[in-house]
Amino acid sequence: MLTDTIIRLRNLRSRILTMRRGYRQWRSFCGWRSDRIEGSSVAQENPLWKYFAEHREGRGIWKFNHYFEAYERHFGRFRGRDVHILEIGIYSGGSLQMWQSYFGPHSRIYGVDIESKCKAYESESVQVLIGDQADRSFWKRVKQEVPNLDVVIDDGGHLSEQQIVTLEELLPHLRPGGVYLCEDILQPFNDFSSYIYGLAQNLNTADCIENNPANYERRAVYKASPLQSGIASIHLYPFMTVIERSGGTIAELIAPKRGTHWEPFLK
Numbered sequence: 001m002l003t004d005t006i007i008r009l010r011n012l013r014s015r016i017l018t019m020r021r022g023y024r025q026w027r028s029f030c031g032w033r034s035d036r037i038e039g040s041s042v043a044q045e046n047p048l049w050k051y052f053a054e055h056r057e058g059r060g061i062w063k064f065n066h067y068f069e070a071y072e073r074h075f076g077r078f079r080g081r082d083v084h085i086l087e088i089g090i091y092s093g094g095s096l097q098m099w100q101s102y103f104g105p106h107s108r109i110y111g112v113d114i115e116s117k118c119k120a121y122e123s124e125s126v127q128v129l130i131g132d133q134a135d136r137s138f139w140k141r142v143k144q145e146v147p148n149l150d151v152v153i154d155d156g157g158h159l160s161e162q163q164i165v166t167l168e169e170l171l172p173h174l175r176p177g178g179v180y181l182c183e184d185i186l187q188p189f190n191d192f193s194s195y196i197y198g199l200a201q202n203l204n205t206a207d208c209i210e211n212n213p214a215n216y217e218r219r220a221v222y223k224a225s226p227l228q229s230g231i232a233s234i235h236l237y238p239f240m241t242v243i244e245r246s247g248g249t250i251a252e253l254i255a256p257k258r259g260t261h262w263e264p265f266l267k
Contacts, residue, residue, distance in 0.1 A: 023188065046068055046069065046071075046072045047072075047102060048068050048071050048072055048075075048098065048102050049065075049068040049069075049072075051098055051101055051102065052068060052098065055094065055098070058094065058097075059092050059093040059094035059096075059097060059121075060091065060092035060093075060094045061092075061094035061095050061098055062091065062092075063095070063183075064183075064238075064239060066237070066238060067183065067237075067239075067240060070181075070235070070237050070240060070242060071181075074179045074181065074235070074242050074244065075102070075103075075151060075179065078103060078107075078150060078151060078179075079102065079103055079104055080103075080104045080106065081103075081104075081106060081107075082106045082107070082108075083103055083106070083107050083108070083150040083151065084107070084108045084110070084146065084148045084149050084150050084151075085099050085103060085107060085108070085109050085110065085149075085150065085151045085152075085153070086109075086110040086111075086112065086146065086149050086151070086152050086153070086170070087099065087109070087110070087111055087112070087152075087153040087155060088112040088113075088133050088152075088153065088154045088155060088156035088166060089112070089113060089154070089155035089156035089157070090111040090112070090113040090115075090118040090121060090128065091113075091155075093111075093118065093120075093121035095155070096109055096111050096121055096126050099153075100125060100126060105125075107125070108125060108127075109125060109126045109127070110126075110127050110128075110129060110146055110149075111126060111127070111128045111129070112128075112129045112130075112131065112133065112142070112156070113128065113129075113130060113156075114130065114131065114132050114133070114157075115130070116130050118130065129142055129145070129146075133154075133156045133157060133162050133165065133166045134157070134159075134161055134162045134165050134166075135165075136165060136169060139165075139166070139169035139170065140169075143169070143170075143173050148175055149170065149173055149174055149175065149178060150174065150175055150177070150178045150179070151178060151179050151180075151181070152166075152170050152171075152174065152178075152179075152180045152181065153181050153183070154166050154167070154180075154181065154182040154183060155183045155184065158184045158186070160190055160191035160192040160195070161191070163182055163185070163192040164191070164192055164195050166182075167180065167182065167195075167243075171243060171245075172230075174245045175245070176245055176246060176247050176248055177244075177245055177246070177247040178244075178245045179242060179243070179244050179245070180242070180243040180244075180245075181240065181241070181242045181243075182240065182241045182242075183239065183240050184239055184240075185239055185240065185241060186239060193241070196234070196236075196241050199227075199234070200234050202225065202227045202228075203227065203228060203231065203234065205225045205227070205228060206222055207222055207223045207225070208220065208221070208222050208223075209221050209222065209223045209252075216256060216257040216258075217254075217256045218254060218256065219255055219256055219257045220254070220255040221252050221253070221254050221255075222252065222253040222254075223251075223252060223253075224250045224251055224252055224253050228250065228253065229246060229249055229250040229251070230245060230246055231243060231244070231245060231246060232244045232245060232246040232247070
């Protein structure tokens with residue numbers, strides 16, 4: 001028993017040292033290639049960026065410039081559809097109008113804020129829900145009132161525990177193919193980013209159920225865990241994390257082989 005404990009502690013130490021190695025290796029790295037493909041600016045083709053750049057009066061919107069490329073990449077497929085969007089952190093109400101304009105007239109927008117005065121931003125297609133995002137009982141009521149969600153944008157209190165509770169409550173509530181986006185994750189090794197890295201480790205779970213050299217179509221087959229079935233991908237951007245739900249249930253992760261020529265030393 002003591003030997004097993006020592007082995008686990010050594011493995012944990014090794015992982016921590018490897019993580020620190022990666023952090024130190026890339027923290028101040030400056031050796032990137034500087035040549036780039038010529039072409040039109042992504043920002044110029046981005047309708048959300050265009051809306052934000054031209055928004056000079058009216059309700060306030062406060063976003064980092066680099067967020068808009070990620071918005072378009074992950075939200076673009078929802079435009080013009082019957083989608084349900086929930087944003088936590090309304091502030092001055094301008095982003096609610098931006099989402100409504102971007103997703104179109106068939107969208108339903110929900111805003112969440114702890115400040116009751118934000119009710120003033122309600123309209124025919126925008127509903128404002130007042131509550132504390134760290135309160136699980138509040139989210140229980142929200143999920144009863146809002147049965148369908150396709151997109152969640154957490155721009156709320158920015159405290160790690162608030163972000164963790166909100167993720168735990170709303171990520172399973174997203175419909176298949178939905179997108180969960182959390183903004184303003186500032187500083188390395190904060191508790192929310194550590195939580196995300198822990199969650200992401202589960203994507204690499206490998207429970208092999210078939211390893212059959214004679215069957216090229218099912219050469220290697222792994223049983224999909226519930227998380228691997230439910231989450232398609234996790235994306236990290238400066239200050240931002242995006243999680244995409246799978247479009248449907250996945251039972252297996254299959255690696256077929258293709259081709260007829262295989263080197264004899266690869267056995």
